[in-house]
Amino acid sequence: MWSAESTVMIRKKTGFVLLLTLLIMASLAAIAGALIFSLTTDFRQISVRSKDAKAIWLSEAGIEKATWYLKTPVGVGGQGENWTTAGLTENFGDGNYLVKVEPWDFALSANGTTSTSSSFTSLHDSSNAIDNNTGTYWESSAKPTTTSPQTLTVQFSYPLVINKIRFKANADASSGGGCLPAAAVLWCLPTGTTCMQPPPQFACPQVALSCPPGQTSTCCFRRRDIDCEEGGGDAAPVAGTNLMDYEWQASWDGTNFTTFFTGTDVPIAVPEITNEFAAQSGVKYLRLKVTDSGRGGPGYVGISTLSVVGNKITSTGTADTLMRKVEQTVVVDDITQTAYDEIDWNEI
Secondary structure (H helix, E strand, O other): OOOOHHHHHHHHHHHHHHHHHHHHHHHHHHHHHHHHHHHHHHHHHHHHHHHHHHHHHHHHHHHHHHHHHHHHHHHHHHOOOOEEEEEEEEEEEEEEEEEEEEEEEEHHHHHOOOEEOOOOOOOOOOHHHOOOOOOOOOHHHHHHHHOOOOOEEEEEEEEEEEEEEEEEOOOOOOOOOOOOOOEEEEEEOOOOOOOOOOOOOOOOOOOOOOOOOOOOEEEEEEEOHHOOOOOOOOOOOOOOEEEEEEEEEHHHOOOOOOOEEEEEEEEEOOOOOEEEEEEEEEEEEEEEEEEEEEOOOOOOEEEEEEEEEEEEEEEEEEEEEEOOOOOOOEEOOOOOOEEEEEEEEEEO
């Protein structure tokens, strides 16, 4: 027969076992819950990572397809190297890509290119040839000849493979003359800059001129070139041929240049001149060497735009609702069906 004390001891032990059992079950439930949560989170992350990978693959596929379109002539299924598009969507696998193609100028100063020249006139330095503004231009301060050529050199931010250049050369005015009148002209110059004073017979123009910050309007004397001074200051302007002689030269070090294209008697009274040539590799410096500007007196070289032709491709890949976008600049040639350069791959 159990005593009262034994009964109490048994009840205490039973309660302890029950409490321990509950604690163990609660711990197992917490562990199971944490495991389920972790697995659920991992599955969700795997799904997101899978979509993300698909989106980047799709965007890369768009780059490759656009490059193929550019380097492949229209007659064999491509679009040709001059193709542009504001948006082309194609389905691929479990998603799609949206491709945009626009012209890209490797010589543009906004894209990291710098310039120098053998000479330049006031307000018309070499940077005006690569600013994508037809209203500004580089003008040499000397007349180019075969023995004393004038040069414009651009330095790219990295070596390129190039095969096409476009440029606009300044031709003679419609009057056929190349001489500027001997007169005073109102110019904007940096504040504090001194200007050549005109002779007494030339009055300073009474014209309002709005100058940018840090510059003031100044009356300067615009001299006639010596070529126009035959027989006195009122000599008639000398007409030019408007046929230009020049060379394109390439260098990787800025010191040793090699001529790869020669233009002889090239008409410059046209909207734009395009030169195409066999691909030139490793071009860090590009030089335009002019031996005859084609202009009359004073016969200075004038270049308003210079472009090294390429394309920028932007591709957006979409997998479900997840999007990835990449950009790449390319140089292509649809004659040889070759993509010379595929550079500057950037995720944006």
